[in-house]
Amino acid sequence: MNAKTSQGKPARVRFAPSPTGLTHMGSARTALYNKLLAEQSGGAFILRIEDTDQKRFVAEAEADLTSSLRWLGLDWDEGAGVGGPHDPYYQSQRMAIYREHAEELVGKGKAFYCFCTPEELAEARKAQQAAKQQPHYPGTCRDLDSETAAQRVADGETHVIRFKSPKEGSITVHDRLRGDITVENRTIDDKILVKSDGHALYHLAAMVDDHLMEITHVLRGEEWLASLPLHAHIYEAFGWQQPEWVHLSVFLKPSGKGKMSKRETAEMKLTGQSIFVNDLKDLGYLPEAVINWIVLMGWSYDDRTEFFTMGDLVEKFSLDKLNPSPAAIDFKKLDHFNGLHIRALDEKELSARLLPFFEAAEIDADPDLVAKITPLIQARITTLDDAPEIAAFFFKDTIEVSDDDLIGSKMTAAESAAALQRAFEILDVLPAFDTASMKAPMRAVADELGLKAGQLFGLLRNVVTGQQVSPPLFESMEIVGKATVMARITNAIQRLEAIGS
C-alpha cells in the first residue's frame, strides 16, 4: 500500500510554498532536502506555487521566494518560471483540473456537494465547542440524495464539495521518519475539497498535483502530519499509489519554547538576526553557510563531520539520518559556519563578495584595494558585513584619533612623541616600505626605547589606523602606503607636542 520508492531510483520531488509571506529558513530547509534528494538520484526538483487562496496572496512573496532559492543555489528543474511537462505550476491556473477530480470523487460516492452556509457551520461549531466536542462538520449534506444535490448544483446554488471521509474503522499511514501512524477514522473530518468560489483547497489540490506530477517523495513540514490520514484517504479514494511521506520537524525559537511568532520575528531583526533568507543575505551571511547551518537542523551525517558544501551534501544526504524532534534555532552556530565558509573561500572570490558590502556601507571601495586587504581580514570577519568596519581606515583620507589614543600604553605624551619620531626616522630611510623590511627595524626601535613591542606597535596602530583593533600593523601600513603613513605619524607628533606644551 505504501509507495516504496527504492533508493537510487530518480526522485521527483517538489517544494510547494504558498505566496503569503517572506521565505524563511524553515522553508529553505524543506526546499534543500528536496533538492538534495532530486540531485543525488538524478531526479527532478519541482517548484509549484500553491496560490489557491487569493485572500492571503502577497504580491512580493514570489519574487522573494525565487531570489531566496536562487541565492541559496536551490534552482529548480521544473516549475514556476521555468515550465516543464506538467505546466502550469501555479495552482490558481489549475482550477479546472481540481474541479474535474472533485467531480470524479462525487461520482464515485467518495465526495459530496454541501450547501451549508458558513454561518450555519459557525453555529454548529460553537455548539460543539460548548459541548466540549472536537469541532467537526455536522454531516448535514453528507447523505443528501445525489440526484437532487446534483440538480441544485446545476441550478446554480452556492455549494462546496466535501470529502466523504470513512466513519468506521481506522487507517494506518507510514511516515518515513516516524513509522506507522494509526488513527481512528471517526476523528477525520469531512474536509472541503473545493470552495464555493471554485478554488480547490490544499487537501485536494496538493494530492492531485503530486499524483499528476508523479511526485515520488513528499517532504513537508510537521504541521501536515495531522492531516496525513485524510490525505491517505484521498489517495485511496482515487485509487492512486501514495508517495513516500516524510514529515520534517519544525524549527523552534532560540529559547526552544515554541515556534517563532510574527512579533518575535520582527523583534529579532532589531538585534541583527533574522529567519528570512534574504535578510540573512543582507546581513552578510554566505549561502554556503546558511545551507550548512540549516541542513544540520534535523539531519546529521555521522558523529563528527559538520562542514559540508553543497557537493558534499548531494553525495552524503540521506533520509535515513533525518531526526524527528524539533530543533531550536542557534544563530551562534550560523556565525560559526559563516566564519568557516569565509575562510574556505579563495581570496579572489571573497574579495568579490565583499564589494557590495563596502558599497552598502557607503565606502567607495576600489576593487584592487579590496583584493589587497582581503587576505588580511579573511580570518577576522564572521560576516561579510564586518569588513567595512574593520577595514574602514584603508579607504579614508583622514582618520580620527582621540587624544588618549595618541599616547601609548604606560607611556607619557613626551615618550609617545619621541617613540613616533624615532619610528618615523627609521621608516623614512627603509629601502622598501613593506612588511618584510619594516618588521626587524621596528622591533629594534622598541628595544632601543626600552618599550615592549606591543607598546610601540599599539601606538603606531592607533596613529596609523585610528583603530585599536585592526588587521596586522605592518601589512596594513604597507597597503596604506608610505606617504599616508608618514603624514599620519607627523600629524600625531605635532598634536602630541601641542598637548605637552
Next chain:
RNA sequence: GCCCCCAUCGUCUAGGGGACUAGGACGUGACCCUUUCAAGGUCAAGACCGGGGUUCGAAUCCCCGUGGGGGCACCA
C-alpha cells in the same frame, strides 16, 4: 476539550541491547601561539525527563506518567 508527534550536555546532534568511564560541534572557562583583534592548537566543565517492566544486560525495546511541539478553517 479532542487527535497526532517528539524527548541524550544551555543549543545542534552521534547512539538503533553489551564496543558507553555516553562521542562530536556551537557556546562557556583556562592555557598556548601572538604587535591588537581574530584565526589556529591543547585542555576543562557540561546530558541519557521520571517510574515501572522485558532481558544475564537498556540511552537503546514495551507501558504509564510528565514535559515540549503540532493540528482540529470555504489558510497553507
